[in-house]
Amino acid sequence: MKYFNSADLNNLEKRYRAHLINSCTGYKSANLIATRSEDGVENVAVFSSVTHLGSNPPLLSFILRPTTVPRNTYDNLKNTGYFTVNHIHADIVSEAHHTSAKYDGTISEFNQTQLKSEYKNEFYAPFVQKAPVQIGCKYIRDYYIEENKCLLIIGAIEQLHCEAQLLHDDGFIQLDRAQTVAVNGLDGYALAKLQERLAYAKPKN
Amino acid sequence: MKYFNSADLNNLEKRYRAHLINSCTGYKSANLIATRSEDGVENVAVFSSVTHLGSNPPLLSFILRPTTVPRNTYDNLKNTGYFTVNHIHADIVSEAHHTSAKYDGTISEFNQTQLKSEYKNEFYAPFVQKAPVQIGCKYIRDYYIEENKCLLIIGAIEQLHCEAQLLHDDGFIQLDRAQTVAVNGLDGYALAKLQERLAYAKPKN
Numbered sequence: 141m142k143y144f145n146s147a148d149l150n151n152l153e154k155r156y157r158a159h160l161i162n163s164c165t166g167y168k169s170a171n172l173i174a175t176r177s178e179d180g181v182e183n184v185a186v187f188s189s190v191t192h193l194g195s196n197p198p199l200l201s202f203i204l205r206p207t208t209v210p211r212n213t214y215d216n217l218k219n220t221g222y223f224t225v226n227h228i229h230a231d232i233v234s235e236a237h238h239t240s241a242k243y244d245g246t247i248s249e250f251n252q253t254q255l256k257s258e259y260k261n262e263f264y265a266p267f268v269q270k271a272p273v274q275i276g277c278k279y280i281r282d283y284y285i286e287e288n289k290c291l292l293i294i295g296a297i298e299q300l301h302c303e304a305q306l307l308h309d310d311g312f313i314q315l316d317r318a319q320t321v322a323v324n325g326l327d328g329y330a331l332a333k334l335q336e337r338l339a340y341a342k343p344k345n
Numbered sequence: 346m347k348y349f350n351s352a353d354l355n356n357l358e359k360r361y362r363a364h365l366i367n368s369c370t371g372y373k374s375a376n377l378i379a380t381r382s383e384d385g386v387e388n389v390a391v392f393s394s395v396t397h398l399g400s401n402p403p404l405l406s407f408i409l410r411p412t413t414v415p416r417n418t419y420d421n422l423k424n425t426g427y428f429t430v431n432h433i434h435a436d437i438v439s440e441a442h443h444t445s446a447k448y449d450g451t452i453s454e455f456n457q458t459q460l461k462s463e464y465k466n467e468f469y470a471p472f473v474q475k476a477p478v479q480i481g482c483k484y485i486r487d488y489y490i491e492e493n494k495c496l497l498i499i500g501a502i503e504q505l506h507c508e509a510q511l512l513h514d515d516g517f518i519q520l521d522r523a524q525t526v527a528v529n530g531l532d533g534y535a536l537a538k539l540q541e542r543l544a545y546a547k548p549k550n
Contacts, residue, residue: 141506141509143506146503146504149502149505155515157400157401158516159515160400163516163520165395165396165430165480166520166525167372167373167375167525168397169370169372169373170372188397190371192367192369192370193490193495194366194492194493196362196363197355197493198354198362203396227371233541237546241547252549261348274346280492283497285499287402292497294492297354297369298350298351299351301346302346303347311363312364312368312529312531312533313368313369313529316529320372321540322372326517327542327544328519328541329539329540329542330521330537330540331537331538332527332535333535334535335438335536336534337532337533338439338442338532342447343446344446
């Protein structure tokens with residue numbers, strides 16, 4: 141086994157450490173978060189930190205880097221109260237990845253990529269067309285993480301759109317049927333295949 | 346597309362909603378979190394919410410369900426200050442899943458499964474033997490999520506052990522080389538294969 145202690149981690153070259161720490165926690169979700177400013181400018185950006193937070197009420201969370209530089213996603217969801225989460229599937233990986241390029245707030249990533257926006261059911265924020273799962277969220281609150289100045293954003297799920305063929309009778313969404321990808325580290329995209337579903341675990345007697 | 350609005354989600358049967366909302370955010374990490382009580386009783390439990398929080402300093406987070414019922418993991422990491430995060434790989438999926446069964450705090454899941462603990466470099470909490478990536482964390486703080494009474498636990502990465510064959514020259518840990526699994530929903534385990542690594546994105550001119 142390769143071993144890094146605290147001092148080793150501290151002394152690593154910055155980019156090396158970013159790759160290492162970003163990949164050491166395992167696979168991450170691959171989503172596009174889309175918003176619309178009060179002026180009507182659409183924004184879409186790739187995120188690998190969207191995490192299930194609870195199902196009753198339906199909540200999710202994601203992490204935003206420090207707000208010391210302009211963050212369109214944050215400004216828009218704070219000002220308008222809404223954002224959407226859209227699955228990245230195999231066909232749009234490179235377009236989705238490109239949304240991480242630093243564009244000025246007046247430029248929509250929808251105009252710089254092949255990604256298309258769409259509006260549904262009067263929801264203020266745009267969804268990403270053809271995403272197999274689209275989630276409309278209301279901004280609830282954020283928590284400031286003192287250690288690294290990041291924000292944990294909490295969203296309530298208000299709309300859930302899901303391709304019918306992914307949905308099982310018990311509510312399970314089978315992600316590999318949609319070719320939803322998983323993120324490995326900062327820049328790796330992986331395709332998964334469901335191996336098994338296991339029964340609810342009970343103690344052995 | 347199948348569509349659920351807020352009222353639909355609210356009215357779903359509890360278990361259906363749990364499956365739906367747990368799988369709608371995409372793939373999740375699959376880890377075993379191990380702790381040891383002050384009395385020396387080891388505990389290990391499966392978690393799908395471990396998420397990278399930042400690399401400088403190296404931080405991760407995970408979600409704990411409400412503390413209204415006894416939570417050995419939480420008690421141990423609060424009392425001793427340490428926990429470990431260990432990747433679940435294909436060979437130990439069913440043993441790992443079984444740790445979600447509700448055992449009394451005096452019973453170690455290491456004794457109820459084929460999982461074995463191991464100790465390294467004077468770290469207080471046990472690691473899971475043969476996990477391809479093992480992370481020793483110091484408990485930093487937690488945030489109480491008011492909406493659903495969950496806790497977000499923040500840990501600082503103090504030790505990182507990684508099978509040498511997974512590690513690229515730039516610090517990237519290639520998860521599929523270890524058969525690290527990803528979690529789909531509450532009970533689905535998926536094996537992924539890396540498709541590509543993409544270059545750092547820059548704006549088009």
